[in-house]
Amino acid sequence: MIEIDHVSKSYNKGAVRAVDDLTLTVPPGEIFGFLGPNGAGKTTTIKMIVGILKPDAGTIRIAGLDNGAEALRCKAMTAYVPDEPEIYERLKGIEYLNFMGDVYGVSGGERRNRIEHWLQAFELSRAVADPIQTYSHGMRQKIILTAALMVKPKVFVLDEPMVGLDPRSSHLLKEAMREHCDGGGTLFFSTHIMEVAERLCDRIAIIHKGRLAACGTMAELRDQAKDKASLENIFLELTET
Amino acid sequence: MSPTAALIKAALNSNFGWSIVRHRLFVQKRDRWMVPLVALGVVGVVPTLVLYVRLLGDVFDMLNSLGQEKALLTLAVLAGQLMILVFGLFYLIATFYFSRDLEYLIALPLKPSQILLSKFAVVLINEYLTMAPFILPALIVYGFKRHGDPGYWLIMPLTYILLPVIPLTAAGLVVVGMMRLVNVGRKKDLLIISGSLVLIAAALFLQFGLSRAAGTSDLDTQQIMSMIASPDGLVQTIGRRFPPAIWATRFLHDGLMTASGLSAFALFSGLSILLFGGLMAGAQRLFFGGLVGLSERSGVRVRGGKALAIKFSSGCHPVRAIFLREVRLMNRTPIFLLNGVLGVLLIPIVLALTLSSSKQGTDSADILRLMTSAKPATGILVTTMFMIVCATLSGVASSSFSREGRKFWISKVIPVGYRQQVSAKFLHSSAIALLGIGSAVAVLALRFHLGAWQWLSSLALALPVTAFITSLNLAVDLARPLLDWISPQKAMKQNLNVLIAMLFDLGFLFLYGLAFVALGKSGLSLGAVIGIMATFGVGLACLAFTLVSQFALRRYPSIET
Ligand SMILES: Nc1ncnc2c1ncn2[C@@H]1O[C@H](COP(=O)(O)OP(=O)(O)O)[C@@H](O)[C@H]1O
Ligand SMILES: [Mg+2]
Numbered sequence: 130m131i132e133i134d135h136v137s138k139s140y141n142k143g144a145v146r147a148v149d150d151l152t153l154t155v156p157p158g159e160i161f162g163f164l165g166p167n168g169a170g171k172t173t174t175i176k177m178i179v180g181i182l183k184p185d186a187g188t189i190r191i192a193g194l195d196n197g198a199e200a201l202r203c204k205a206m207t208a209y210v211p212d213e214p215e216i217y218e219r220l221k222g223i224e225y226l227n228f229m230g231d232v233y234g235v236s237g238g239e240r241r242n243r244i245e246h247w248l249q250a251f252e253l254s255r256a257v258a259d260p261i262q263t264y265s266h267g268m269r270q271k272i273i274l275t276a277a278l279m280v281k282p283k284v285f286v287l288d289e290p291m292v293g294l295d296p297r298s299s300h301l302l303k304e305a306m307r308e309h310c311d312g313g314g315t316l317f318f319s320t321h322i323m324e325v326a327e328r329l330c331d332r333i334a335i336i337h338k339g340r341l342a343a344c345g346t347m348a349e350l351r352d353q354a355k356d357k358a359s360l361e362n363i364f365l366e367l368t369e370t
Numbered sequence: 371m372s373p374t375a376a377l378i379k380a381a382l383n384s385n386f387g388w389s390i391v392r393h394r395l396f397v398q399k400r401d402r403w404m405v406p407l408v409a410l411g412v413v414g415v416v417p418t419l420v421l422y423v424r425l426l427g428d429v430f431d432m433l434n435s436l437g438q439e440k441a442l443l444t445l446a447v448l449a450g451q452l453m454i455l456v457f458g459l460f461y462l463i464a465t466f467y468f469s470r471d472l473e474y475l476i477a478l479p480l481k482p483s484q485i486l487l488s489k490f491a492v493v494l495i496n497e498y499l500t501m502a503p504f505i506l507p508a509l510i511v512y513g514f515k516r517h518g519d520p521g522y523w524l525i526m527p528l529t530y531i532l533l534p535v536i537p538l539t540a541a542g543l544v545v546v547g548m549m550r551l552v553n554v555g556r557k558k559d560l561l562i563i564s565g566s567l568v569l570i571a572a573a574l575f576l577q578f579g580l581s582r583a584a585g586t587s588d589l590d591t592q593q594i595m596s597m598i599a600s601p602d603g604l605v606q607t608i609g610r611r612f613p614p615a616i617w618a619t620r621f622l623h624d625g626l627m628t629a630s631g632l633s634a635f636a637l638f639s640g641l642s643i644l645l646f647g648g649l650m651a652g653a654q655r656l657f658f659g660g661l662v663g664l665s666e667r668s669g670v671r672v673r674g675g676k677a678l679a680i681k682f683s684s685g686c687h688p689v690r691a692i693f694l695r696e697v698r699l700m701n702r703t704p705i706f707l708l709n710g711v712l713g714v715l716l717i718p719i720v721l722a723l724t725l726s727s728s729k730q731g732t733d734s735a736d737i738l739r740l741m742t743s744a745k746p747a748t749g750i751l752v753t754t755m756f757m758i759v760c761a762t763l764s765g766v767a768s769s770s771f772s773r774e775g776r777k778f779w780i781s782k783v784i785p786v787g788y789r790q791q792v793s794a795k796f797l798h799s800s801a802i803a804l805l806g807i808g809s810a811v812a813v814l815a816l817r818f819h820l821g822a823w824q825w826l827s828s829l830a831l832a833l834p835v836t837a838f839i840t841s842l843n844l845a846v847d848l849a850r851p852l853l854d855w856i857s858p859q860k861a862m863k864q865n866l867n868v869l870i871a872m873l874f875d876l877g878f879l880f881l882y883g884l885a886f887v888a889l890g891k892s893g894l895s896l897g898a899v900i901g902i903m904a905t906f907g908v909g910l911a912c913l914a915f916t917l918v919s920q921f922a923l924r925r926y927p928s929i930e931t
Binding site: 176179180181204207211215222223227228229231232233234235236237241 | 686688703
C-alpha cells in the first residue's frame with residue numbers, strides 16, 4: 130500500500146509548482162494507473178515515492194512506514210523503474226543485475242532462476258554479457274525491468290514503463306504486472322497511453338498541473354464525467370485548460 | 371539567416387553557453403556563489419598579467435640593444451601557432467569525435483562542409499580565447515615599444531585573427547584524415563588512454579630534454595656571435611622550421627606599404643586560404659566517411675553459437691557490491707582511470723623525475739635536498755608530505771559523488787544505508803591512495819635510496835593523515851556534488867570540488883607541518899614526536915570518518931536528481 134498525504138513539491142525555489150497538495154491511496158492487489166498530460170507532475174510524484182526527491186510538504190507512507198523516517202525499510206520493499214533508462218553504461222548487463230541482487234539481498238538461487246527467466250522472455254540472454262553502453266534504449270529499459278522483477282518486492286513503482294518497449298515485451302510486462310497484483314502486491318505506474326490504462330488498470334488517478342483531477346475505478350470515473358464514452362474523453366474533459 | 375550562419379550560431383551558443391549560464395543564475399537562482407569567485411579569479415590574474423607585460427618589456431629592450439627586436443614578434447607568432455597546433459589537435463578531436471550532436475547533425479539536410487565549418491568556428495573562437503593572454507600582450511608591448519607606426523595597429527589585429535588559421539587547418543586535415551583511416555568510433559577508450567600516455571611521455575621528454583639542454587649549452591660562442599651579427603639572425607634561427615612565423619614577422623615589422631611586407635602578407639594569407647579550402651574540400655570527401663561508425667560503442671558482442679555462460683554471483687555484502695561498482699566505473703572510464711589508478715601510480719614517478727632532473731638552486735632541487743637532509747626530522751617530514759601528496763592529489767575522493775553523475779538516483783533508491791555507501795566510497799578512495807603511497811615508497815626507496823627507517827616512519831605518519839584527507843575530500847564533494855554532466859572530463863578534471871578539496875588539503879598539511887616542527891623544537895626525541903603525531907593522525911582520521919558518515923545521513927536525502 131502507498132499512501133500519499135497532502136504532498137507538495139516545487140522546483141526552482143518555488144517558481145514551478147510541480148505537485149500541489151496531492152492525496153492518494155494505492156491499495157494492494159490492484160493495478161493503479163497514474164495518468165496526466167506531459168508536465169503534469171507524474172514523474173515528480175513517483176520520484177518522491179521512491180525517495181529521490183524530498184517532498185516540500187506532506188508525507189508518503191509505504192506499507193504504513195514513513196518513507197522519510199523509515200527510508201531504508203521502505204526502499205527494501207520497493208522496486209523503481211525510471212522513465213529514462215539512465216544506468217551504469219560501463220557495467221555489463223549481468224554485472225548490473227548482480228549489483229542489484231547484492232544490494233537488495235536476493236539469494237543466489239532465486240537470483241539465477243528469475244534472471245534466467247526474464248532474460249529469456251525479454252530476449253536479452255546474449256546481450257547480457259555485453260557492456261550496457263552497447264544497448265539500445267529499449268534494451269536498457271528491459272535490463273532495468275529484469276532487475277526489478279528479480280528483486281520481486283512488495284511494491285512496484287514504474288514511470289511510463291511501456292514507452293520504448295516492443296509489443297512482445299510490453300505484453301510480457303503487462304502480464305507480470307497483473308500477476309504481481311493478483312498475488313497481493315502493490316503496483317503504481319504512470320502512463321499517458323489511454324488504451325493501456327483503460328484495459329489494464331483497476332484504478333486510475335488523473336493528475337493535472339500538479340493537482341489530482343480525478344481518482345477511482347473506471348466505473349467511478351464514468352460517473353464523474355459528462356461524456357462517458359471512453360477514458361480518453363474523460364481525460365480530455367478533466368485536463369482542459 | 372542562412373543555414374550555415376544559423377548552425378554556427380547554435381554551435382557557438384551551445385559551447386559558450388551564455389543562455390544556460392543566464393538560466394542558472396537568473397531563473398534557477400543557482401550557482402550565484404560562483405560570481406564573486408569568478409571576480410576574485412579575474413582580480414588574481416591582473417598582477418600576473420602586469421608581471422608578464424613587464425617581462426615582455428624587458429625582453430624587448432634586451433633584444434633591441436642587440437638590434438634584434440623583431441625576434442619578439444617571431445617568438446610570439448611561433449609560440450601562438452605552436453599552442454594552437456597542440457591545443458587545436460585536442461579541441462578538434464574532442465569536437466569531431468566526441469560531440470554527441472554530430473549524430474543528429476548528420477541527419478539534417480546539411481552539407482558536410484557546413485557541419486565542419488560550424489565545428490571549426492567553435493574551435494577557432496576557443497583558440498582566440500586560449501591564446502589571448504599569452505600572445506596579445508607580446509604583440510601590444512611590441513607596438514608600444516616601437517613608437518609611432520599607426521599602420522602596426524591595423525595590421526596587428528588582422529594578424530591575430532589570421533594567426534590560428536594555418537596551424538588549425540593543418541591540425542584539422544590530420545584529424546579528418548585520421549578519422550577516415552582509423553575507425554576510432556569503436557576504439558574511443560583506447561584512443562583517449564594511449565593519447566594521454568603519449569602526451570605524458572612527451573611532457574616528460576620535454577622536461578628532460580630542456581633541462582639537459584639548459585645545463586649544457588650546445589651552441590658554441592661562435593654560432594651565437596654570427597646569429598646576432600646579422601639583423602635577421604635571431605628571427606631566422608627561431609623561425610627556421612616554420613616559415614609562416616618569419617612571414618608574419620616581416621609584414622608586422624615592415625608594414626604592408628613595403629614590397630617585402632606585402633609579399634610576406636600575400637604568402638601568409640595565401641597559405642591560410644589554401645589550407646582552409648583544402649580542409650573544406652577534404653571534408654566533403656572524408657568527413658562523412660569518418661563519421662560512419664562514430665556512434666558505435668566498443669564492446670565485443672558474440673553473435674551466433676551458444677549464449678555465453680553468465681556469471682551469477684551468489685550474493686555479497688552491499689558494501690562490497692558498491693566497492694566493486696566504484697572500482698569498475700572508475701577503471702572502465704578512461705578519464706577516470708587516467709586520473710585514478712594510472713594517475714596515482716604515475717604522479718610519484720613524474721615528481722621524482724622532475725626533482726632529480728632539475729638543477730641546483732631551483733625549488734625542486736631544494737625539496738630533494740631536504741628529503742635526504744642530514745637532519746632526520748626534516749627528512750621525515752618532507753618524505754611524509756611527499757607520500758601524502760602522491761596519495762591524495764588525484765582527486766579520486768573529491769569527485770567520488772560527482773562521478774556517479776546522472777546515475778546518482780540509483781544510490782538513492784537502493785536499500786543500502788548512506789553510511790554504508792560512504793564507507794564503500796571511503797574504501798575505494800583509500801585503496802587508490804594506498805596505490806599512490808606504494809608508488810611513492812617505491813620511488814623513495816629505489817630512486818632516492820632512502821633508508822627503511824626513514825620511509826617506514828614517514829609511512830606511519832602518512833597513512834592516518836591520508837585517511838583523514840580522504841574523509842575530508844569526500845565531505846567536500848558530498849556537500850555539492852556535480853551530477854549533471856555528459857563528458858566525464860567535467861566530473862573529475864573540471865570539477866571545482868577537486869580544486870576546493872585540494873586547497874583544504876594543502877591548508878591542513880601546512881598546519882600539520884607547523885605542528886610537527888613545533889613539537890620537534892620542544893625538546894622531545896624524534897621517536898616521541900613521530901609517536902605523538904601518528905596518534906594524533908589516527909584520532910583525526912577516526913573523527914573525520916565519523917563526521918563524514920554523519921554528514922552523509924543529513925546530506926544524501928537532499929541531493930535531488
Ligand atoms: N528538474 C526540474 N527542474 C525544474 N522544473 C522541473 C524539473 N523537473 C520537472 N520540472 C517541472 O515540473 C513539472 C512536472 O514535471 P514532471 O513531474 O516531470 O511531469 P510528467 O512526468 O507528468 O510529464 C513540469 O512543469 C516540469 O517543467
Ligand atoms: Mg514523466
